[in-house]
Amino acid sequence: MxxxxxxxxxxxxxxxxxxxxxxxxxxxxxxxxxxxILLPDEICNELEINVGxxxxxxxxxxxSAIIMSKHCNQALSDDEITAAGNLTRVILLQS
Numbered sequence: 001m002x003x004x005x006x007x008x009x010x011x012x013x014x015x016x017x018x019x020x021x022x023x024x025x026x027x028x029x030x031x032x033x034x035x036x037i038l039l040p041d042e043i044c045n046e047l048e049i050n051v052g053x054x055x056x057x058x059x060x061x062x063x064s065a066i067i068m069s070k071h072c073n074q075a076l077s078d079d080e081i082t083a084a085g086n087l088t089r090v091i092l093l094q095s
């Protein structure tokens with residue numbers, strides 16, 4: 001069983017703006033150890049983000065927020081995602 005104190009200390013709360021073609025919505029989201037960003041199902045459903053999607057992450061100017069949007073090329077390999085430096089693939093985390 002994970003130590004809740006350790007989990008809490010390993011988390012940071014950051015503003016995340018997730019953009020879709022229709023809207024840009026802001027959320028406060030935990031960044032956990034290993035830089036995991038947990039996206040609740042309701043956010044994914046609302047913005048049509050699915051497991052396997054590739055998201056582009058950008059630092060917001062004059063803010064500690066991250067702007068995330070679907071990348072225009074959803075067919076990149078894991079090596080291409082890693083090489084880009086600002087892309088991530090949505091994965092399912094088992095609890």
